[in-house]
Amino acid sequence: MSDPLDRVIIECCLNDGRVNPAQNIEMPRTRTVPTTRPPLTGRISEVAPLQEGEFTQVYRGTLRIPGFKPIDVVIKTDAYAAVARPKAFKREIDAYERQLRSFQGESIPKCYGLYQLEDDDEVTSFLILKFSGLPLDFNVEYPEDLKAEIINKLTTLHHAGFRHGDLEDYNIVVDDGRVMFIDLEDVEPHDCQLKYAIIPDDLVPTSAEFGCKEIYHIVYMLDVWQKQFINFYGSDIYLSEIKPGGAEHLIWRVRLRLQTESEIAQAYAEAEKLIQDVEEWRKWYNTITDEERKFTFISESASASEPEDSGSGSSATDSSSDSEPGNTTLM
Structure with a gap:
């Protein structure tokens, strides 16, 4: 190596x-x-x-x-x-x-x-x-494939028996779509208790149901799950309030933000579209079974083993060449 x-x-x-x-x-x-x-x-x-x-x-x-x-x-x-x-x-x-x-x-x-x-x-x-890129910002909406890479790399780390210990957006860097975790001083052994499948647009589970606080925090902050409410014209509307034929109710909830007849007409059209989208989501959500949301976590499926003697010069990760020195690390 x-x-x-x-x-x-x-x-x-x-x-x-x-x-x-x-x-x-x-x-x-x-x-x-x-x-x-x-x-x-x-x-x-x-x-x-x-x-x-x-x-x-x-x-x-x-x-x-x-x-x-x-x-x-x-x-x-x-x-x-x-x-x-x-x-x-x-x-x-x-x-x-x-x-x-x-x-x-x-x-x-x-x-x-x-x-x-x-x-x-x-x-x-x-x-x-x-150098491996610049930090994320949880206030920015990122593509689904980037979110998936972050979550997959984090769960792989947990599968191997470690947790980062201080994983926030400023400790996740991205360069040309490639994700790296940095600031590793709080890394420690971790027996991951993850027990809830990560399904995009699924309703947010509780932390106790999910089983792993670090992965839960990242999935939540990346807006992978469907929250219990939707923001409509600056107001948080709970999903239970969004029902077929309920456009008038949504307009009433945001009435103080609408000043003119044209604004009301536009908001009404958007309310009907929101109701339609939520109904389509409900139909999809009802197809997910409880078994699909849960899985057995197998800690032996991946492991981060200690490297062999670095003086041996033989390793799957040995990639030394004239273009760049071989296996070593970053920030």
Whole structure:
């Protein structure tokens, strides 16, 4: 299994992403998986700010390693945080290099290592990851195939016996339709109790019925399920209120938002269309049996095994080539 970096030189002063070749930083790699391969030196340049938070800052740059094409990377660091967090970074690299190593390049980014600089008893951390896109926004409506990929990758992770631990939209990145999970410091073993099939437009189950809080949260936030109410002209109308012949009732519910006769006529037409759509949905919904909504969760169906000795050079995930270093991770 190729592992390209044992040390890296950051060719910049990361403050505001301004390149400063005079302030090169050479740091040894913090490892969780041993390797017998000879070290390489990589240089990161063209660094620019991507995201700044209270505890970490994220930059984007170009990683160059002799013999390989340049790689678009992300640098996650606590260099300018109020409090350094070396232990949190070590938990995260453990997730990338050991616990979830087999997921690199599939549902988590490739990782090029954690580098920690010690100076006067202070530790500054730099986690180097392949750039894998920009964060989601749960306020945006995404295509069904993208929602399906997010849910499928998350359930696969749970099948393997792990949960993310802090999965919000800002920790799900997308690039050209491909989904990755980032910020892995809270990853932990997980005995998933998922027991409810995920059916688009099914009514929202309770969390207890569904069985897994993390998957439930993501499915709910992606608007995969049919809520118990529908927004009509700024008012939440419960499904039970939407009945054949009930257009007048819907107009009454939103009467204060309608000012003119033309607005009322338009709203009436939309109310009739809404009633028709809900009736079609009810016919479909009534065809789903209780058995179709439930399934037996088999935890043995997938597992994330620890990688073999990375010095062996033989692995299903070994993809080293002149185009890019092999199996490693991202942010």
